[in-house]
Amino acid sequence: MDANTLMGNWNYPTAMRFGIGRLRELGATCKEAGMKNPLLVIDPGLAALPMIGEAMESCKAVGIGCGLFHDVKPNPVGKNVDDGVAVYKAGGHDGIIAFGGGSGIDAAKAVAVMAAQTQSLFGYLEGGKDWEDIPASEIPPIIAIPTTSGTGSEVGRASVITDDANHVKKIVFNPKMMPAYVIADPALTVGLPKTITAATGMDALSHNLEAFCAPHFHPMAEGIAIEGIRLVKDFLPTATADGGDLVARSQMMIASSMGATAFQRGLGGMHALAHPLGALYDAHHGMLNAILMPYVLIRNRDVIADRLTRLSAYLGLANPSFDSFLGWVLALRQELEIPNDLSGLGIDTAKAELVGKMAVEDPSSRGNPIALTNEEYSRLFEKAVTGNLDA
Incomplete structure (x- = not known):
């Protein structure tokens, strides 16, 4: 370096x-x-x-x-x-x-x-x-x-x-x-419904995670992001299952502020797609990020695998690797009853070309670990609609 x-x-x-x-x-x-x-x-x-x-x-x-x-x-x-x-x-x-x-x-x-x-x-x-x-x-x-x-x-x-x-x-x-x-x-x-607790909590995860994976130099933000992800791992399931647990609620509120502090390092493909989808379909931002998360991670795998291996070790996941982290994300989404794909929100592929164009123009796209074209964002969106987790 x-x-x-x-x-x-x-x-x-x-x-x-x-x-x-x-x-x-x-x-x-x-x-x-x-x-x-x-x-x-x-x-x-x-x-x-x-x-x-x-x-x-x-x-x-x-x-x-x-x-x-x-x-x-x-x-x-x-x-x-x-x-x-x-x-x-x-x-x-x-x-x-x-x-x-x-x-x-x-x-x-x-x-x-x-x-x-x-x-x-x-x-x-x-x-x-x-x-x-x-x-x-x-x-x-x-x-x-x-x-x-x-x-x-x-x-x-x-x-x-x-x-x-x-x-x-x-x-x-x-x-x-x-x-x-x-x-x-x-x-x-405390009064938040489970679905909103889950969706907003996954939004906090997406902020910390995209900040952690962003290519820009900001080691302080990176340090905040990795701890924010741990807090989500340890406390989001409890906050969702037992909304009255004030310890879990407190830790998730901290993780949320940490995510927004960290993402001055950059966001990425999750948000580059979530912003146009929110505008076009009026869908919940956190839920969009939660659904998009594994698809974007897989698309970025070639350049973030080593980084996610290190993150997996910090989180205490078995056999730290990209795959172990992805497996945790998929398991967490299932536990929180997050839909597997965007079709679960009533979104289809009819506007794929427009979504790709809007995504590449979104400022968040500049923080994605891989620079994607309009066409690549369109294909990524289609995978998220149809549930195609293949690379």
């Missing part, structure tokens, strides 16, 4: 307040961030749950106001962001509380980025503007509170928002959208 290649620009997350019951600290944290009248942006499914009342009461208890916006789709679209900005401006808000799963937090972060802008989100992006065109002073402080353990959006510098007019997911990137504080309270994940 040439020492001149050992170079990188590295960033790590923000202040995190982790532990059971820490939601009660929200009001004090808002004041610490300089907020007097934040806007609470949530997933619509949370609106009637006690945790939202507790969050607003925590703000009230320290003498600050708190508005509410919950018009966010499971795969958030540009209009959700634009509507949130309108509510933010009309209410005279001065900060964002991003509360929910990846969708709610992604939408909330995008609202913060656009809070002082006059254009719509996609109008701004299509005008050739970039994150450097928005001064930090125009982005209000953000406090993120995750309620799932998958995307790790609470420690991310990007949001994934669907351009529903063109059926494409776009990555809105801005380092200044990193939340100033994260309140990570595992008790907020």
Whole structure:
């Protein structure tokens, strides 16, 4: 290895307040961030749950106001962001509380980025503007509170928002959208259904795993990824089978944040395919990654076999090798009742050519260990639809 290649620009997350019951600290944290009248942006499914009342009461208890916006789709679209900005401006808000799963937090972060802008989100992006065109002073402080353990959006510098007019997911990137504080309270994940626990947990695995396999130089992220994968191995089955196990819930929330920290090293083919499939079929992102995982691993086998042998040894798998790791992934998916192929989500091969084109254009494709063409992504997608695990 040439020492001149050992170079990188590295960033790590923000202040995190982790532990059971820490939601009660929200009001004090808002004041610490300089907020007097934040806007609470949530997933619509949370609106009637006690945790939202507790969050607003925590703000009230320290003498600050708190508005509410919950018009966010499971795969958030540009209009959700634009509507949130309108509510933010009309209410005279001065900060964002991003509360929910990846969708709610992604939408909330995008609202913060656009809070002082006059254009719509996609109008701004299509005008050739970039994150450097928005001064930090125009982005209000953000406090993120995750309620799932998958995307790790609470420690991310990007949001994934669907351009529903063109059926494409776009990555809105801005380092200044990193939340100033994260309140990570595992008790907020206790009510998640098994299917969502499994799908979001596999999303956390995909983030750590693709970061671990990415070709870019970032040894700190690699170290975080390998431990994040171990946490998923040890705790996702328990968190799914017994949703009230707070130790398992806690460890999975940590694994989720670790995955999003690690994937600044890069993502890969799983996400390059999952993003267009989510836009075209409105399917759950974590479930897509869970199904795609073995197909992408097999496609990348030639360049990741040694790496996965080392990972298998760290995980304590018998006969450490690529095959032992793949066998563990397949067994885990079966245990979690993940479909074997994309047809289980009602997806067929009719749009294979379009999927391949969108995948190669997705920024995540740049982190795949092997550079794939449109046609190769199309064939990989077809294998994932038909359940063909042959190399």
